[in-house]
Amino acid sequence: MNIGYIYYDLLNLYGDDGNVKALKQRLTNQGVKVNIDYISLGDIINFAKYDIVYIGSGTDDNLLIALDYLKEYKSDIKRYINGNKFFLATGNSVELFGKYIQKGEEKLEALDILNYYTEYNDSRIVNDINYSCTQSSKNIIGFENHRGHIISKEKNFLYKDDNKYGVVYNNFIGTYLIGPLLIRNPYFLEEYIKRLLNTENIKEDNYYLEIEAYKKAVELIE
Amino acid sequence: MLGTVLGKTIIFVENIFKFNASSFPGRVVLKLFPNYLKKLKYPKLVIMVTGSSGKGSTTKYIADILKKNNMTVGHNVYGSNLLDGIATAIIRVTKGKTVKADALVLEVDERYLKFVTKYIKANIIAINNITRDQPPRQGNYEEVFGEICKGLNTDTLVLNADDPLLKRFEDVFDGKIVYYGIDKNQYSFKELDDIKNTAYCPKCHTKLVYDYYHYSSVGDFECPKCDFDRGKINYEIDSIKDNVVTINNDVKITIDNDTLFNLYNIVSTYAVCKTINMSDEKIVNALNHDKTMRKLFNEYTINDRKYTILNCKAENNATYNLNLLHVLKDKDRKTLVIGLRQISRRYDHFDLSWLWDINFEILKDNNIDKIICAGPYRYDIAVRVKYAGFDEKNIIIMENTNGMKEIIENQTSGNIYGILNFDYVEPFIKETKGGK
Numbered sequence: 001m002n003i004g005y006i007y008y009d010l011l012n013l014y015g016d017d018g019n020v021k022a023l024k025q026r027l028t029n030q031g032v033k034v035n036i037d038y039i040s041l042g043d044i045i046n047f048a049k050y051d052i053v054y055i056g057s058g059t060d061d062n063l064l065i066a067l068d069y070l071k072e073y074k075s076d077i078k079r080y081i082n083g084n085k086f087f088l089a090t091g092n093s094v095e096l097f098g099k100y101i102q103k104g105e106e107k108l109e110a111l112d113i114l115n116y117y118t119e120y121n122d123s124r125i126v127n128d129i130n131y132s133c134t135q136s137s138k139n140i141i142g143f144e145n146h147r148g149h150i151i152s153k154e155k156n157f158l159y160k161d162d163n164k165y166g167v168v169y170n171n172f173i174g175t176y177l178i179g180p181l182l183i184r185n186p187y188f189l190e191e192y193i194k195r196l197l198n199t200e201n202i203k204e205d206n207y208y209l210e211i212e213a214y215k216k217a218v219e220l221i222e
Numbered sequence: 223m224l225g226t227v228l229g230k231t232i233i234f235v236e237n238i239f240k241f242n243a244s245s246f247p248g249r250v251v252l253k254l255f256p257n258y259l260k261k262l263k264y265p266k267l268v269i270m271v272t273g274s275s276g277k278g279s280t281t282k283y284i285a286d287i288l289k290k291n292n293m294t295v296g297h298n299v300y301g302s303n304l305l306d307g308i309a310t311a312i313i314r315v316t317k318g319k320t321v322k323a324d325a326l327v328l329e330v331d332e333r334y335l336k337f338v339t340k341y342i343k344a345n346i347i348a349i350n351n352i353t354r355d356q357p358p359r360q361g362n363y364e365e366v367f368g369e370i371c372k373g374l375n376t377d378t379l380v381l382n383a384d385d386p387l388l389k390r391f392e393d394v395f396d397g398k399i400v401y402y403g404i405d406k407n408q409y410s411f412k413e414l415d416d417i418k419n420t421a422y423c424p425k426c427h428t429k430l431v432y433d434y435y436h437y438s439s440v441g442d443f444e445c446p447k448c449d450f451d452r453g454k455i456n457y458e459i460d461s462i463k464d465n466v467v468t469i470n471n472d473v474k475i476t477i478d479n480d481t482l483f484n485l486y487n488i489v490s491t492y493a494v495c496k497t498i499n500m501s502d503e504k505i506v507n508a509l510n511h512d513k514t515m516r517k518l519f520n521e522y523t524i525n526d527r528k529y530t531i532l533n534c535k536a537e538n539n540a541t542y543n544l545n546l547l548h549v550l551k552d553k554d555r556k557t558l559v560i561g562l563r564q565i566s567r568r569y570d571h572f573d574l575s576w577l578w579d580i581n582f583e584i585l586k587d588n589n590i591d592k593i594i595c596a597g598p599y600r601y602d603i604a605v606r607v608k609y610a611g612f613d614e615k616n617i618i619i620m621e622n623t624n625g626m627k628e629i630i631e632n633q634t635s636g637n638i639y640g641i642l643n644f645d646y647v648e649p650f651i652k653e654t655k656g657g658k
Contacts (some may be wrong), residue, residue, distance in 0.1 A: 009421050009422070009429075010421075010422060013354070013362050014354075014573075014575035014576065014578075014579070015575040015576060015577065015578025015579045016575075016578075017578065018575075018578040018609070021609050022609075025609065040429060041422065041427060041429070042428075042429075059362045059363070059364035059365070060364065061364055062364075065422075065427055126571070128571055128572050128573065143571065143572070143573035143575060145573075178573075178575055179573065179574075179575025179578060180575060180578050183578070183605060183609070184574075184602075206614075209601050209604045209605045209608060209614070210601075210605050212601040213599075213601035213602045213604075213605055216598065216599070216601060216602075217572060217602075220572045221572060
């Protein structure tokens with residue numbers, strides 16, 4: 001499997017690369033050969049090559065720089081997502097794929113691929129979260145630290161109790177959760193791996209440490 | 223002035239009850255007299271140090287040097303670096319309306335600089351670094367940069383030239399800028415697989431090219447496309463040998479430890495003191511063998527095994543990364559203890575993403591026997607270490623330090639390195655030294 005890690009050296013505020021490490025490790029444990037392309041600004045991105053594309057969180061300025069560079073690939077990304085391929089966007093990068101980003105008076109055109117837009121708050125939204133999730137049998141835990149939130153007219157929510165902080169469309173998952181979401185949520189990761197491999201029958205893998213850490217987090221965030 | 227009398231009275235009373243009066247007196251005075259700090263007459267010399275890490279040690283070095291050269295110094299020595307703590311430190315040395323000290327040396331929180339300099343103009347503001355630190359409070363390094371920009375009420379900035387992020391102050395500050403840095407040395411890296419932030423040119427977004435790295439994106443950089451580069455350095459450490467550093471090929475200072483953090487604190491201190499026209503002799507005599515960093519760095523031997531304590535700050539990957547680099551200077555067999563109790567004293571968040579910004583991968587194939595992960599977040603630490611390529615069989619998980627001495631002695635080998643959050647240092651030392 002080919003993983004494209006977009007702008008790993010620009011959008012990586014909070015240990016985001018843990019997500020790519022998790023995918024690589026778990027897929028390798030399933031006997032899948034994994035290749036990761038680390039993509040920098042200005043690199044040519046061949047979306048057709050990838051089975052999974054990952055993009056993480058950045059500072060406000062860096063997010064807009066990324067947006068500038070990604071606009072060139074708008075139709076490629078659209079084709080990729082509409083073709084049911086796997087795309088994971090964590091942190092504020094979820095904002096890139098909506099119609100526009102509204103920051104006070106300023107309206108910035110985004111990639112306009114998915115049917116939502118982003119509004120910025122005056123203050124940062126800082127929360128530990130523990131949400132039930134439409135894509136996992138167990139709750140998702142994690143941390144959010146951002147200014148924007150999504151406004152969507154469709155019922156394409158990632159979280160059952162909330163329509164502002166996560167979105168699902170085909171195999172695109174966008175969430176404001178930052179950092180190593182796939183590491184901190186072993187149940188979600190296992191289900192994600194099953195979807196990636198398109199089978200319920202995967203080899204048993206050792207999630208002991210991850211599950212203990214998850215249990216502790218659930219207990220703390222309750 | 224009433225504020226001064228009130229503040230001093232509270233300090234006096236707190237001292238009687240053995241409270242550590244580091245910020246409460248200031249808080250009360252500022253509450254009752256919001257303009258108190260504005261009305262004071264300040265000494266001619268006001269030095270402030272800010273940045274994500276190292277500001278406490280740097281101000282201690284600077285204050286020590288000034289005191290050893292017969293100056294009276296007002297200094298927030300207890301590390302209370304918000305407005306209340308700074309006001310308290312000032313009240314201690316104030317009589318009536320006059321701050322009765324030859325100099326103020328203030329450690330100032332990055333976000334509070336703008337509030338402090340609203341009342342007090344600085345002669346020098348030294349900025350050590352801006353790194354990922356306390357995300358729930360700080361947001362990110364770009365926001366911290368913006369906050370510091372709002373507080374640059376000073377004649378001179380003293381900046382670390384090795385950090386590309388700090389070079390951006392040139393665009394927003396019109397006064398004099400003095401740069402310090404560390405030249406290529408035996409601990410520098412040609413390549414470092416850990417380039418996370420600011421690896422791009424802030425002017426034209428081209429990837430910066432490095433001649434060498436000290437850590438993360440700190441080193442000798444230049445933009446291949448435009449004129450952005452490390453530039454001219456006023457004060458530079460050229461070499462480090464047997465705990466003697468040489469600055470500008472001339473001045474030699476004997477230091478207590480050669481962790482990169484300490485080297486940066488030393489050269490930052492030197493740059494500040496040179497900027498106020500102190501002689502090399504005065505600086506060197508005062509700095510030689512200074513024990514300021516002892517709190518952050520501690521060594522002892524038990525049963526022929528060497529223990530090194532490296533104090534880290536949770537949520538600040540730079541302190542961990544630098545300490546890991548320090549561990550790797552030791553080529554012998556090693557055992558690591560990684561422990562933390564509380565992520566923050568300031569807030570209750572449980573975000574551990576910062577563990578993933580620490581480059582634990584560099585520990586691979588470096589003669590490490592066991593890694594002990596301890597504290598309430600032991601499993602999160604263990605997961606991180608496992609993903610860095612360390613065999614799960616060699617990871618020992620402990621709820622706290624109880625019984626750790628026995629585990630270390632019976633189940634591990636080599637020199638012991640404690641990579642410990644500030645709240646784990648004491649319990650660990652107590653446990654391993656046997657409850658003394």
